[in-house]
């Protein structure tokens with residue numbers, strides 16, 4: 187393919203190509219505003235996704251559009267950025283070329299910010315039959331399948347089948363698993379009995395499976411204990427020290443424990459870097475994360491950088507690299523952008539140090555856990571803090587208002603209004619024959 191297919195104007199400025207417009211790529215592009223570079227931002231989607239609220243799309247609390255933002259609109263005020271919607275499939279470091287689905291493009295500096303995807307740790311059947319939640323589309327699919335299983339349960343006369351259809355198993359006791367199971371437990375209590383009056387909703391079971399001995403492994407012990415207590419109060423069944431080894435769409439096999447029968451297995455247990463061809467094996471970790479130095483340079487390359495979820499900046503304090511959270515992505519982007527600008531001015535680059543503001547997770551109405559650097563708190567105040575921080579991070583005044591209205595409405599009415607199943611054209615309803 188020809189570079190001209192991307193229709194990028196020739197320039198005598200150095201070109202920075204950024205792959206991915208998640209938290210990292212977006213911040214990077216913004217920080218290079220009015221710099222002396224020609225900046226090209228490439229993403230396979232034409233929207234930026236706010237991943238921390240995926241679980242609310244999966245539980246009908248928010249619409250996809252509330253947490254997805256058109257990339258071109260974000261950059262209305264930044265005319266000097268060139269945006270191309272295309273998937274990057276390969277890198278040729280020798281010729282300094284990026285290969286995309288619509289053509290090739292030369293770079294002077296390449297910033298890899300393509301994020302991460304779900305890891306199934308080699309469990310092929312789990313990959314085939316479970317449901318991940320790493321994109322807004324996957325979050326919608328989770329919602330679709332839960333609602334469809336309840337519809338099926340309603341017309342099913344075999345009690346065993348009904349049990350399978352009404353049991354929702356979530357694997358992974360990190361923030362995603364905790365937030366999702368809490369929200370589903372609230373739906374079971376307040377929403378499903380109204381939607382499905384003919385169904386015995388006490389039969390709906392929400393089971394959270396975690397391989398380690400505690401939930402929210404990245405939070406303080408106190409927050410883990412509190413989150414578990416909150417979830418149990420909501421009726422979530424918690425299975426710790428439990429390892430899923432296989433799933434055939436109906437039976438979840440566990441290591442050294444009895445199997446669970448369920449039609450819904452939501453996989454929130456692991457992530458791996460989004461791979462792009464062109465790098466030797468030794469450049470990445472087992473989880474396909476690109477190993478970078480303190481200046482975000484990918485091992486062995488001077489002008490290729492990786493930031494955000496796809497990068498592993500390994501140190502004594504962080505032997506697996508920094509955690510895959512939005513703040514790491516944003517702070518890395520700021521550091522790299524200012525280093526590039528400084529280098530051009532002949533100034534020294536600064537090594538990256540992550541400032542950890544802390545962690546938080548919500549478990550349900552009035553229930554959240556917050557661990558800040560100097561203070562930890564749980565309960566109602568934590569819940570308000572969680573809402574404030576998330577609302578603050580959402581793009582655009584309109585989206586902030588829409589989300590706030592949705593949250594207030596749900597709080598007052600104990601209901602969400604978005605239980606629609608938008609099915610793909612090739613969706614097949616399950617048949618009896």
Ligand SMILES: Cc1cc2nc3c(=O)[nH]c(=O)nc-3n(C[C@H](O)[C@H](O)[C@H](O)COP(=O)(O)OP(=O)(O)OC[C@H]3O[C@@H](n4cnc5c(N)ncnc54)[C@H](O)[C@@H]3O)c2cc1C
Nearest residue numbers: 206208209210229230237238274300301494495510511512
């Ligand atoms: C369900 C969920 C809940 C989370 N909750 C929290 C939370 O509460 N707090 C928190 O701090 N973090 C949370 N995270 C993690 C946080 O969202 C990530 O750390 C953050 O999004 C990483 O940013 P990134 O820019 O590295 O990658 P991403 O945000 O994943 O962005 C990557 C971008 O690259 C694009 N892309 C990928 N491959 C290609 C390709 N080949 N070609 C072109 N474009 C490509 C994608 O379309 C995407 O736009 C959560 C994540 C998930 C999935």
